[in-house]
Structure formats: C-alpha cells, structure tokens
Amino acid sequence: MAQTYESRSPPATAPHRLTSMPPSRKRPRAYDPARTRAAVLAQFGHVREAVDGLRAEQLDRPTRLGGWSVRELVAHLGMALTAVHRALERPAPPKPDVQVVEWAFATAASAAAIDDSTRALAAGRPDLGAYLADIDTTLRALLAAHPGGRLLQTAAGALPLDDYLVTRTVELVVHTDDLNAAVPGLDVPLDRQALAAATRLLADALAVKAPGGATEVRVPPYAVVQCVEGPRHTRGTPPNVVETDPLTWIRLATGRLAWTDAVAEAKVSASGERAGLGELLPLLA
Structure with a gap:
C-alpha cells in the first residue's frame, strides 16, 4: 500500500512536480490549529453521515475520477485521513523541510500506487460505514495523543502535524464535491472552515x-x-x-x-x- 495518500485529480492533466516549483518568498500563511482540527473532523462527519445512507446501486455509480466508482471514492476519502495514521507510525524527521503550500505540487508522484491501493481497499471493505467509523475513532485518539508540532514525513517533505491537517481539508473538500457530483441529490455539506482552509492553500x-x-x-x-x-x-x-x-x-x-x-x-x-x-x-x- 502507498505510504502516503494524496489527492486524485482527473488523469487527463499533466502532473506538476514539487521539484519544478519556485520556492515561496513570502511568509507562509498561518492556520488556526484548533479550527483546522475541528474542520477535518466536521467534514469527515458529513461524509460519514452521507455514506451511511447510500444504497448499493449508488455505491456502484461511476465518478469523474478515471474509472473509480463511488465505493472507491469513499475508500479514497478514508485513506486520505489514514495517511495521518501511517505518518504517525513512522519516526519523526529531525526538522521540517517544506512549507505546507508545497504539498500541492507533490500529489502526482504516487498516482499509480494510490489507484491500486484504493481499488484493493474498496474491494476488501464491503462495510464502508464501519470502515469510516473506525477511522473517525482512531483519528480522534491520535489527535488527542500527539501535539500539533509533531513532525511527519509526508510525500511533500517533513511537516508538522497541524500543517499536514490543512492538506487534509483539501482532500476532504475536493472529494466531497466529487461525491456530490457522482450521486445526484446527495448534497453533502461543506464545512465552512474546511472550505476556507482548502481555498487558501x-x-x-x-x-x-x-x-x-x-x-x-x-x-x-x-x-x-x-x-x-x-x-x-x-x-x-x-x-x-x-x-x-x-x-x-x-x-x-x-x-x-x-x-x-x-x-x-x-x-x-x-x-x-x-x-x-x-x-x-x-x-x-
């Protein structure tokens, strides 16, 4: 399974690599850690509630994401948060070496592994509601146990936990929108703070x-x-x-x-x- 799970975009676009981007010359934007944590949990809660109400035929519907079904999209949403779990299992790097904004340019490198992992997970987790509920429980416990400054080794580089959680708002908002596009009338709400953080990043x-x-x-x-x-x-x-x-x-x-x-x-x-x-x-x- 891929070590880090990042945002999936339609496959027709060309990847933009982190190494090709110029460094930011401005002071990085500050995000309120408490609001970010609350936003991640709130948006994931909206997703969980929506998924609990999906019928089998809705889970089998296609999405705009290169052949993924709704079932696979939901699995992807869960994996976007278990990236935090996996990162916390690894040793902390010695120091941060990227800004949170640079994460946006490092999302394409693992696309093939992400696709394989997502399909395997969706096939092996028939009860998606239980899967998401377990993620919610374990994520809350991890966030309570680890300080926001705890460094994580991510696909973009070494980032503090609180900064990495900002990237999770992008994952959740983008893929909630994908879910709404795939299932007419579902209308999963977007948490205001999650939308704000994703927009700013x-x-x-x-x-x-x-x-x-x-x-x-x-x-x-x-x-x-x-x-x-x-x-x-x-x-x-x-x-x-x-x-x-x-x-x-x-x-x-x-x-x-x-x-x-x-x-x-x-x-x-x-x-x-x-x-x-x-x-x-x-x-x-």
Missing part, C-alpha cells in the same frame, strides 16, 4: 507557481493573492483581476473545471491582459 499554491504582483486573484470571502510576473500593483484598482467563488476556484485548481469553461459560464470574471490563468491550471494533477 490552493490560492497560495498559485502564488508560488506563478510568483509576481501583476494579477490579483480574489476568492471571497477567504483568499486574495498576488501572482504572475509583470508590473506590480501598488494602489487603486488592480489592472489585472480574477474573481470567483471558493468552490469554483477549488474545481479549477484541481482540474474538475476548465478555465475556458468557467469563463464562458460566467463562473469566473477576469479583467486585464494578464488575467488569463488557463496555462497555470490545474495546480493539482
């Missing part, structure tokens, strides 16, 4: 991938970042502005929605000659 990843100050990307009410090389804006209305809602931004950043489609459908507004982000997206692949 992916917005910061864009600023790392395309450093600069020519374009302002706004995702109200959660994030505003400056990116793209060019003349830096200092006051007044920026000449290049992109604005969208959080869920649309997450779909763009993870390849669930194409930039051209989002603009055509008026899900994103883009003004200025440097406001086209199509060549920079998706961030996760």
